[in-house]
Amino acid sequence: MRRFPQPIVNLVAAFSRLPGVGPKTALRYVFYLLKQPKADLSVMARALVELGEKIQVCEQCFTYSERTDCEICTDPKRDPSVVCVVEESRDIATIEATNVFQGLYHVLGGTLNPIEGMTPDVIRIKEITDRVEANTNIQEIILALSPTIHGETTMMYLQKQLARHGRRVSRLARGLPVGATLEFADEVTLGDALKGRRGI
């Protein structure tokens, strides 16, 4: 990058570490911020510090929360007999938005991908098997991972690990998404949609 005053260079360096942000985009952010009132800079700075200070990880489901026992795990209205395994904390928000699931969660923290260093001991596989073993009232584990190569591998691995505990292990249905056209559906999805057809 070209010569700018040090405070600009420092912030550009900090922003450049964000995913998908290069020095040019970072510089654009900085020049935008320079035109804003100084209070906006303090607000962003405070939000960053608070993120580091206040966000913790729930000790049971490993989601990000302001407490070590998250709102979902401690909600007496939730059904503790069903645990939904998701890849990341943000997937919980996506599933919660459907208003369909009333059970608890388990955040895996990634999917199996040995080339990228994501081996079974790096993601929280032991934590979910331990939890299932310790809680005899867990009757079903829903594997809600994305149907990608790594997601499928992880679900297959988890299913084998959990099978020995004798609980029901399920996965999300595959089928046509709302608004899809038959013409452009791939054969695997369409095949699964046919196999999983429902009476109307």
Added chain:
Amino acid sequence: MRRFPQPIVNLVAAFSRLPGVGPKTALRYVFYLLKQPKADLSVMARALVELGEKIQVCEQCFTYSERTDCEICTDPKRDPSVVCVVEESRDIATIEATNVFQGLYHVLGGTLNPIEGMTPDVIRIKEITDRVEANTNIQEIILALSPTIHGETTMMYLQKQLARHGRRVSRLARGLPVGATLEFADEVTLGDALKGRRGI
């Protein structure tokens, strides 16, 4: 956005104000930051605060600097008889990188665009005319604005304003950029390149 702990929501809101960043991108940034060491968050927070505290505007050329008299304006090796008018502070870095220009600068702070509220009194047109009037040793003013509609309008306007002071007013040459092919050059650029041809 869906329900997340307040510190996450706050930072997403702050990041969403950056240009080209929506709630989804902001959330991606926040989840990336959550996986980084806490020291990284403090570094970014400190850089933000320092940007607000340390960056000032040069009183002569209006570029961003750590002082109110910038390094270029106070450099005795620079030629004070030529002033280059640019749109934004960052354009100075681009021109400096060429190592061709040794004069001083004037940052306009935008180009004329009345629909967006950029009228002659919003950008620093009075400041440059006042500066030219006060400094009789300024012999040439280079208008280094982008050859877009708004840039051209602004250059035309500035040229009229500056004409009465009897100094040389020039603009950047139009021609083929390095690596261009004649086949795809537009007729205006090619016409100007022909008119501005040089002996070799």
